[in-house]
Amino acid sequence: MTPGSPHAPLLEVDDLQVEFRTRDGVAKAVNGVSYTLEQGQTLAVLGESGSGKSVTAQAIMGIIDSPPGFVTGGRVLFRGQDLLTMSVGERQAVRGEKISMVFQDALSALNPVYSVGFQIAEMFRTHRGMSRGESKKRAIELMDRVKIPAAKDRFGDFPHQFSGGMRQRIMIAIAIALDPEVLIADEPTTALDVTVQAQIMQLLRELLQEMSMGLILITHDLGVVADVADKIAVMYAGKIVEQAPVHQIYANPAHPYTEGLLHSIPRVDRKGQQLSAIKGLPPILTRIPAGCAFNPRCPYAQDVCRSEEPPLFQIGGDRRSACHFWEDVLARTGTAFATGTGSETRPSEAAAAPAKPRKTPTTAKPAKVNRAER
Ligand SMILES: Nc1ncnc2c1ncn2[C@@H]1O[C@H](COP(=O)(O)OP(=O)(O)OP(=O)(O)O)[C@@H](O)[C@H]1O
Ligand code: SF4
Numbered sequence: 001m002t003p004g005s006p007h008a009p010l011l012e013v014d015d016l017q018v019e020f021r022t023r024d025g026v027a028k029a030v031n032g033v034s035y036t037l038e039q040g041q042t043l044a045v046l047g048e049s050g051s052g053k054s055v056t057a058q059a060i061m062g063i064i065d066s067p068p069g070f071v072t073g074g075r076v077l078f079r080g081q082d083l084l085t086m087s088v089g090e091r092q093a094v095r096g097e098k099i100s101m102v103f104q105d106a107l108s109a110l111n112p113v114y115s116v117g118f119q120i121a122e123m124f125r126t127h128r129g130m131s132r133g134e135s136k137k138r139a140i141e142l143m144d145r146v147k148i149p150a151a152k153d154r155f156g157d158f159p160h161q162f163s164g165g166m167r168q169r170i171m172i173a174i175a176i177a178l179d180p181e182v183l184i185a186d187e188p189t190t191a192l193d194v195t196v197q198a199q200i201m202q203l204l205r206e207l208l209q210e211m212s213m214g215l216i217l218i219t220h221d222l223g224v225v226a227d228v229a230d231k232i233a234v235m236y237a238g239k240i241v242e243q244a245p246v247h248q249i250y251a252n253p254a255h256p257y258t259e260g261l262l263h264s265i266p267r268v269d270r271k272g273q274q275l276s277a278i279k280g281l282p283p284i285l286t287r288i289p290a291g292c293a294f295n296p297r298c299p300y301a302q303d304v305c306r307s308e309e310p311p312l313f314q315i316g317g318d319r320r321s322a323c324h325f326w327e328d329v330l331a332r333t334g335t336a337f338a339t340g341t342g343s344e345t346r347p348s349e350a351a352a353a354p355a356k357p358r359k360t361p362t363t364a365k366p367a368k369v370n371r372a373e374r
């Protein structure tokens, strides 16, 4: 791989499109996703099951299951170089060395018939040409680094002999073995209990500080990202519906879907709040509703929402929202979330109130127009 531009973002995903051609039709799993990641930065990608979080990551890694999956458009630039136009060999050289991934299911991602030590050491043997002895030494160092107790003694143990949290540490060890510049962690804490979740997030935080990597943290849990992420991209039905620095998302969400997600998690800063889940289910991707994909579940939907798809409006600074009524959402959540209870204006009450006139796209630029700002 030839060196990229030193001024280019570490990673830039630009208008990425991925579809799965199935017997039931074409599922647009990723439908125009764009985001950037700088060195040392953490981007949390958030959304319900099936929103396209993992498929986006698989496209970045170049491991889409094809067929039925196809990357049909867009670019994935690593330090300015488009991974999607690289040869298979060049792509392989990036994978693991430059961009690496912790997969969603730690148990099935590890090979049950090899010891964990062997699987970590293999990274050094295969990619660095190290001897058996040297690679074992490096693997034990790495097991220590991810805080596996008695690493030397546990080198020969098999995956099933480790707890879920320890297996996740081993997956992280394998992912960081080659000092990648970008780490993608796909739901690294989902199957773990709350205490172990916190320990894994702490480990990721420490590694980020030590290694100054960029981290893409994929999760469906808004609760785990507050302390780690710099910015958040919220996905719904294969698209980003809101993108903002983390503190702005929590204090003043600009999209009804994000607002709904925030109402569904307990928060220490909003004691006494009433929790409420978002009603309904995400759409089947072969049958995405016309207009705004969220409209069947949105308590604020108006006629225009059922006919016109909102673009991802640039709404100031580093913020974007794909809602026709983002200004109303900002005004509503700014009041509700600032007062501490968040229950002053419940979606069901607000839905009964008359809507303000729709903001047309001319009052706020769609995000794609402002590429230079990214
Ligand atoms: N191998 C596949 N064959 C067909 N469709 C697929 C395949 N993999 C993914 N999809 C489609 O892509 C959609 C998005 O999948 P993805 O795994 O990215 O969801 P996700 O946001 O990571 O969800 P989760 O939180 O459950 O992991 C799925 O709903 C499905 O429709
Ligand atoms: S565009 Fe309409 S349906 Fe979509 S989130 Fe905004 S108000 Fe709800």
Ligand SMILES: [Mg+2]
Pocket: 053, 054, 055, 104, 186
């Ligand atoms: Mg996933």
